[in-house]
Amino acid sequence: MTSFxxxxxxLDAFVRATLDEDLGxxxxxxxxxxxxxxxxxxxxxxxxxxxxxDAIVVAGLPIAAxxxxxxxxxxxxxxxxxxxxxxxxxxxxxxxxxxxxxxxTAERSALNTVQxxxxxxxxxxxxxxxxxxxxxxxxxxxxxxxxxxxxEKYATRMGGATNHRMGLWDAAMIKDNHVxxxxxxxxxxxxxxxxxxxxxxxxxxxxxxIEPALAAGASHLLLDNMDPPxxxxxxxxxxxxxxxxxxxxxxLQTIGAIAATGVDYVSVGRLTxxxxxxxxxxxxxxx
Numbered sequence: 528m529t530s531f532x533x534x535x536x537x538l539d540a541f542v543r544a545t546l547d548e549d550l551g552x553x554x555x556x557x558x559x560x561x562x563x564x565x566x567x568x569x570x571x572x573x574x575x576x577x578x579x580x581d582a583i584v585v586a587g588l589p590i591a592a593x594x595x596x597x598x599x600x601x602x603x604x605x606x607x608x609x610x611x612x613x614x615x616x617x618x619x620x621x622x623x624x625x626x627x628x629x630x631x632t633a634e635r636s637a638l639n640t641v642q643x644x645x646x647x648x649x650x651x652x653x654x655x656x657x658x659x660x661x662x663x664x665x666x667x668x669x670x671x672x673x674x675x676x677x678x679e680k681y682a683t684r685m686g687g688a689t690n691h692r693m694g695l696w697d698a699a700m701i702k703d704n705h706v707x708x709x710x711x712x713x714x715x716x717x718x719x720x721x722x723x724x725x726x727x728x729x730x731x732x733x734x735x736x737i738e739p740a741l742a743a744g745a746s747h748l749l750l751d752n753m754d755p756p757x758x759x760x761x762x763x764x765x766x767x768x769x770x771x772x773x774x775x776x777x778x779l780q781t782i783g784a785i786a787a788t789g790v791d792y793v794s795v796g797r798l799t800x801x802x803x804x805x806x807x808x809x810x811x812x813x814x
Contacts, residue, residue, distance in 0.1 A: 531589035535693070536677040538590065542597050545636045560632040571627035572814040577620045577641070580806040584652045585612050586685040587644035588621055590678070591637035599629035611685040613652065620807065624814065634809055643675075644682040645805035651686025651798050657779050663786035663793055666691040666772065670796040679799040691794055698726035700749070712736045716743035728772075737764045750790065751775050758788040 531538060551557025577591070585608050592604045602625030608614055620641070623630070655665050667683040668691055669676070680690045692698040699719040701712070709715035712729060719727045720743060729745035731737055732752055740748060750761050752775035765771055772792035773785050785793055 531593065533677050533681055536681075538593055539597075541590075541678075542593050542636075545640075546594065546597060546633065549636055550632070560628065563628040563631045567627050567631065569628065572625065573627040573630045573811045574622075574624040574814055575630055575809055575811045576622050577638075577807060577809045579614055579618050579620060579645075580616055580808060582613070582615050582649075583645045583805040583807070584648040584686050585614060585620060585641075585645055586610055586648040586682040587641040587678075590644075591621065591641045592623075594633040594637040594640070595623060595625070595630060598633050599626040601625060602629065611648065611687075627811070627813070630811060638807060638809055639804075640678075642804040642807050644678060644685075645807065647679055647682035647799055647802040648686035649805055650802040651683045651688045653779060654782055654795055654798065655687040657782050658786040658793070659783055661783075661786040663790060664689050665798075666792045666794040667798050668794055668796040668800075669694065670800040672799075683798050686798075688798065689792075692726075692728075698728055698747075699724045700728040700730070701745075702730045703732070711739065713739035713743040716740050716745050720744035730774075731761075734761055734764060737761060741765070741768055745769060747772065749774050749794075755784050755788050758785065758790060762789050 550559060588606050588610060592606065595602050595604060602623055605622040607619050607621060651665065658665060665688040667680055667688050671679045676693070680693065684690060692700065701715045701719060706712050706715045709718060712731065716727055716729050726747065727745050728747040728749055729740040730749040730751050731740055737748065747770050748765065749772045750758055753761060753773065758773055762771060770791040772794055773788070773790045774794045777785060777793055777795050782793055
């Protein structure tokens with residue numbers, strides 16, 4: 528359908544499931560677009576332009592194209608900007624022409640996807656900019672909409688972030704509940720190390736937890752809900768032995784000071800949890 532691909536993401540299945548949801552596949556009388564079929568002649572053709580009404584960072588255009596081509600494989604589609612590009616209000620993003628019914632049926636699924644992913648990319652770029660020239664890297668989190676994690680983490684990359692672990696499988700992250708069961712930070716980390724886990728992220732919210740975590744084999748520390756003075760004190764104890772990540776209490780007003788402490792990473796859950804949709808529209812004309 529398209530050359531766009533992401534590890535762990537089946538684009539064709541996503542497009543089909545999304546269209547089926549909108550078309551009511553499986554419901555009595557479902558499986559078709561009653562408005563387009565009743566109002567638009569089967570051979571009518573449209574030309575359309577997708578544009579942004581706001582200043583945004585673009586993400587998701589190849590996925591939008593896949594929706595249209597799923598219903599009209601011959602549709603002519605031109606992507607006018609690169610993924611990850613910052614555009615101004617009024618910028619044209621995509622030009623297309625083809626079967627009118629197909630365009631109208633795919634329109635909402637295509638727009639929903641681009642609006643959501645571009646919203647994430649746009650907020651992410653704002654956080655990256657707010658960090659300034661600190662050399663710190665912005666990370667996303669697992670606070671994603673179920674079923675959309677791969678796409679949402681793709682969008683944060685388009686905005687300039689780096690992906691944190693993708694899920695529960697690619698790194699251990701020891702948090703307070705794990706510590707409560709294990710008894711203490713050191714014991715929790717030792718259990719993960721003895722199980723052969725290569726990447727062990729350990730959350731600490733007190734300075735006195737740092738040495739036990741490092742001694743037990745933590746490969747990455749998550750410094751949780753520490754203000755900048757406490758972060759500097761924690762980094763002085765770590766002395767560069769492992770990468771350190773600040774998390775908790777991070778917003779556009781605080782991230783600059785947090786990044787300036789010298790932490791390697793700052794993680795922000797709201798990138799995928801709270802980003803507003805971008806204002807993007809699609810205007811059609813009859814050919």
